[in-house]
Amino acid sequence: MDYTFLTEKAREAAKNSYSPYSGFAVGAALLLADGRIFCGCNCENASYGASLCAERAAFSAAVSSGARKFEAIAVVGFGPDGERDKVMPCGICRQVMAEFCDGKFRVVVTENGKNKIFSLSELLPSAFADFRAD
Numbered sequence: 681m682d683y684t685f686l687t688e689k690a691r692e693a694a695k696n697s698y699s700p701y702s703g704f705a706v707g708a709a710l711l712l713a714d715g716r717i718f719c720g721c722n723c724e725n726a727s728y729g730a731s732l733c734a735e736r737a738a739f740s741a742a743v744s745s746g747a748r749k750f751e752a753i754a755v756v757g758f759g760p761d762g763e764r765d766k767v768m769p770c771g772i773c774r775q776v777m778a779e780f781c782d783g784k785f786r787v788v789v790t791e792n793g794k795n796k797i798f799s800l801s802e803l804l805p806s807a808f809a810d811f812r813a814d
């Protein structure tokens with residue numbers, strides 16, 4: 681599966697981005713194990729630390745609906761000059777993915793117009809986990 685449909689959903693979500701400070705519009709589309717898709721966009725704030733990434737917005741929407749099983753997330757970003765290559769999730773978003781997903785969860789980004797797929801274990805090896813599980 682190349683997840684082209686998921687990347688297209690992420691592009692649609694980026695159109696709703698609220699990014700007046702960075703000028704960088706990000707969209708994410710999260711595919712659930714049951715086939716549903718939840719989207720998110722970045723939502724910035726004058727107090728920069730209060731800003732939320734598109735990936736976490738998508739996870740929050742999905743989790744709020746009761747979803748717990750996830751297959752993949754597509755992430756795209758647009759600067760003033762158009763779509764950018766390889767918009768990788770930040771470290772905080774990778775940690776949020778690790779809360780709900782195993783290492784096989786797929787992260788889809790674009791490069792030269794084509795999808796590039798990473799596993800979460802590639803992007804966040806040795807993720808921090810709840811110490812109570814030991």
Ligand SMILES: [Zn+2]
Pocket residue numbers: 733734735736769770771772773774
């Ligand atoms: Zn992030």
